[in-house]
Amino acid sequence: MKDGLRNKLVVAFVMTALAGTFFMNLPLTQAATKSPVIFVYSMEANFQPEGHFNNYAETGYIGHAAVNMIDQLAPHVLGTTDFYPELATSWNFVGEWLVVKLRTDVTWHDDVPFNATDVWSTFILHKIRGYSEWGSNIIDDVQVVNASAVKFHVTGLHDLALNWLLSAYVNGPYHVYKTYVDAFIAHPDTADAISVDLNAFTPRSVAQGAIGTGPFMLSNMTESDLWLKKFTNFYAADKIVIDYIHGIKEPSNEVGWGYFFSNTADWGEPFAPVPVATVLNASGTKVFLAKQTRHDFVVFNFKNPLLAQKAFRQAFAYALNRTELVLSANYPVFHASEDIIPYSEFYIKNWLNTTFLNSLNKYEYDPDTAKSLFGSIGLTYNDQGQLCYANGSVVTLYVKFPAPWTDVALMMANVATQLNRVGVTVIPLALDWATVDHAMNIGDFDLVWYTAGGDHPYQQGFDATNGYGFPTYGQFPTVITWQGSNFNLTKFFVDWGKATSVAAETPYVAKLAQIYNDYLFALPFSDTDTMFYGSGRFIYPPSYDTAWMCNEYARGIIVAQLLMPGKFQLNMTYWTVPTEAPAQTPIETYIAIGLAVVVAILLAYIFLVRKK
Amino acid sequence: MKWIYRRAILALLSISFTVVLTFFLIRLMPGNPMDYYIQILMRSGRARTIEEAIARAKSLMPVNMNDPIWKQLLDYIEGVLHGDLGRSISSFTPVSEIIVKSLPWTVFISSIALTLSFTIGTIMGLVLAYKRGTRFEGFSVAALTVFGAIPNYIMALILFYVLTIVYPILPMRGGYDSLIPVGLTFEFIVSVMTHAILPVASYVLTDFAGWALGIRAMATTVLGEDYVTVAKARGLRESRIVTNYVGRNSILPQFTGLVLSIGFLFGGSPLVETIFTYPGIGRFFASAVSARDYPLLQGLFLVLSITVISANLIADILYTRIDPRVKVGD
16 A cells, blocks of 8 residues: 555544544433333324324224223123223113213313213214214114213114113213204204314314313324323323323334334234233233134125035035134134134123033034035035036135235135145135225125124124125025024014013024024134224223223223232333433434544545545 | 427326326226225224214215216316315325325435435446456445345335344334424434434435446446546546546436436335335325225326426436437427
C-alpha cells in the first residue's frame, strides 16, 4: 500500500474514532422511572378511521380487547341455564314481558349516569340495524319502566330471548345516539337511511363518543394500535390492577405469535399453544377452557346425487379418522368431535345427559365399513383401487376451503388424503375467502369447509333447515325420510318455537340430536376448545365484582387479573409486568452514531478519493 | 411540441381505457362484497341470523349496487369527473380520503427505497464492471443474483423475524409510535424514520441487485469502447473515468427504468405493508381485493394507472433531453 494512502486511512480511522467517542459519550441509558402498568394484547382487528370510534358503524372490528369498554346486562354462563348479573341486577317474566332491573351506580365514560333509557336506546339502535332479536321475532317491543328498569315484550322462545337479551352488550348511550334514535322513533320507515347515516357517524372525543360503561375507556386509536385507559369511575374500579390496555393489531396469526414470543405482547389471539397449556395447568388458576365453542364441518352439496345419499355420507364419516384430521392442523385447541352433533354445549348439560349422548352412533373410524357402505349403493373399485360409479367412471369430488386460514387448509387437505386412501378421488382447492363464499352461495362445490359457533340448538336447526347459516345447497332438506317415514323439519321447528321453558324444549333438543346423528346433514369433525373465546359466551363467574373480567371477550382482563400480586404468578418471563421502565438506549444515540459514521465516510472520501 | 401533445393525449386515452378495463375486471372476480360481508358477520358470530347479516351488510353497499353494470360504470365515470370516488365498502370512508391519507406513507418509504436501491445498485454495478474478471466480481454477481431473486415479502419476513423477534431492536409495526403525538416534532420524525427502516430495507435489499446487475452489463460494454481506452491512455484518474466516461454512458437504460419505477412508487407493496402493518396504500390494495371492495379497488387502480402512465410519458419526454441521439419528428 502506498504511504499516502495508508496515512489517509489512518486519518480517516482516527477521525471516525474521535467522532464516535464524542457521540458515544451521550448518555446510553435513561433514568429508570415509574411506569404505569400496561397490558399489551395482540389481536386480529380492522380498525375504524384513525382516532374515531362508533360502536354502531358497520365497519371496523377493533378486536377483543376493545370489549373491555362495554358491559353486558347479564352474560350467559356456558353450559348452564344461568346468567350472571353485570349491568342487570335481576330479571323476571311477568306474563309475556321480561322485566330487567338495572344497577344504579354506573356511569358512561363521559361521566353521564347510566339508566334504563340507555338500554332502551341500545335496543332501538339494534332495531335500526336489523339485529336478530327483532328480526327473528324474539321481541316486538322494549319500554322504559323507570330509571332503573326496562321491559321487553317477548314473542319467541323465552329461553332464547333470555340469552339474546341479557347477553347483549349495552353500548348505545342515548345522549350520544339521540339524533338517530329519535329520528327512527319519529319515522320508523327510514331505518335503512338511518342505518347508512350511522355508518358515517364518527365521534371524535370521549364526550361525544362515550361508548361504554366498562372498566376501560378509549384513549387513542391508530391504524395499528388501540389504547384503552382505566376508567376511574367504573363501579368496580378498585379491582382493576392495570392502567392501560394496549391493543396491537396483528396482520396474521403467525405475526401475532411473533409479537408474543418477542415479549412485545403479554397475550394475544389466537393463543399460542404453550402459554395456553401453561395457564391451564398452573395451580390456583381460575381460568379454564371453554368447551366446544366452534365446530368445523364438511358440508355436502345435496345437488350432487351421490352426496344426497345418506349411505354415502355415512361411509364418508366412517372413512375419516377425525383424530388424524385435527392433528394435521397442529393446533392443540382443536379436538376430534366425539359425537356427530354440531351443537355447542349451550345448555347441553341440562338437555342431553351423558347416557343419551353415549347411545348415539359415534361413527368411529372404520374404513372397512365405509367400503361396504360404498358397495351398498352400487359403487365399485377399479383396478387402480379408485372408487367408481357402476359405469366405470371414477368418483371425483372437489373440496373447497379458504387458503388464508392455514389450520383449516391443513385439515381439509387431510380430508382429501384420507378419502384417497379408501379410493375416493378428492381434489382439494385452496381459495381466497370471497371465492369460497361465492362457491358456497352458488353451489359450485362438492364438499366445502364450514364453521359455526355454538348457538341455541333451535336457532341453528331452524336456520339450517331454512337455508340460513349453512351454505346454499348444503342446507338441511325440510322433509326427510327418518325412521321409515317422512319427517317434516319445518313443522318440527314451528312446534318447538312454542315452548316457553327449558323443560318443554328438552324433548325437541333430544330428537334433533337423534335426527342429526342419523341423517348426517353435514359432518362435524372438529370441536374447538377455546380459552376465553367463543361468540358471546360467559366463561367463569367467581364473584359479582369480578364478573366483568370473566367475560370471554374480556379475556385480556382475565389474564391481567392473573397478574395481580399474590393472586397468581406464572413462571414465564412474558407475564412479568415491569414496575420500572427498562433501561433503554435513547434513539438519539443511534442517530449520533449514524452521524459519526457519515462524517467518517465523508472524511474518508475527501482524503482517499477526491485528493487523488 | 406536437409530439408531446400527442403523447399526452395518448396517455389520457390509456388512463381512460385502464379505468374502464379495471372496472370490469374487478367485477369478474368470483364473489361480491355483499356476500363476503354477510359471511364475515355469520362466521364471526357478530350477526346471529342471516337476516341480521343481510340488513347490516346492506347499509354499507353503494346505492347503485343493483343497477345494470353499464349504469354503474357511467355513475363511476361521472363521479370521477366530479372528483368523487365513492365510499369504501369496508370502512365506509370516502375513497379519496383513504388515498390521501395512505399515499404519503407509501410514497415516503417507496421513494427512499428507490433512491437507495438505485444509488447503491448503480455504484455497485459500476464497481463490478470495473473489477470485471476478479474473484470479487464473481462472488458479488452470485450474491446479487441471490438477493435479486428473493421476493420483497420474503425479505420482509426474514427482517421481521431477525430484527424484531430474535433481536428486537426495531419497531415491528405501524408508521410511528402511537404514544407520540402526531406533529412536526423531533420525537415524531425520529419515530417515523425508525418505523420506516424495515419496510425500506425489505425493498432495498431485494431491488438494488437488479439495478447493480443492469448497469454492470451496460458498463462492461462501455468499458470496451475506444474512448475509455483513450481516457486511460491520457492518464485520467480512475474515478473520473468511472463516473464521467463509463457511468454517464451506461446510465441511460437505468434512467428509463428509474423513471418507470417512479410510477410504481404509488402502488406500494400489499404484502410488505401488511407484514409491518404499515399505513400505506399497499395494505389497502390487499384488504380491498380480499373484501371485493369495488369502490376502493377502482380508486386505487385509478391512482396507479395515472401515476404509471404519467411516469411513462415523463420518461419519454426526458429521454429526448438526456440522449441527444433520440430524435422525435413532428
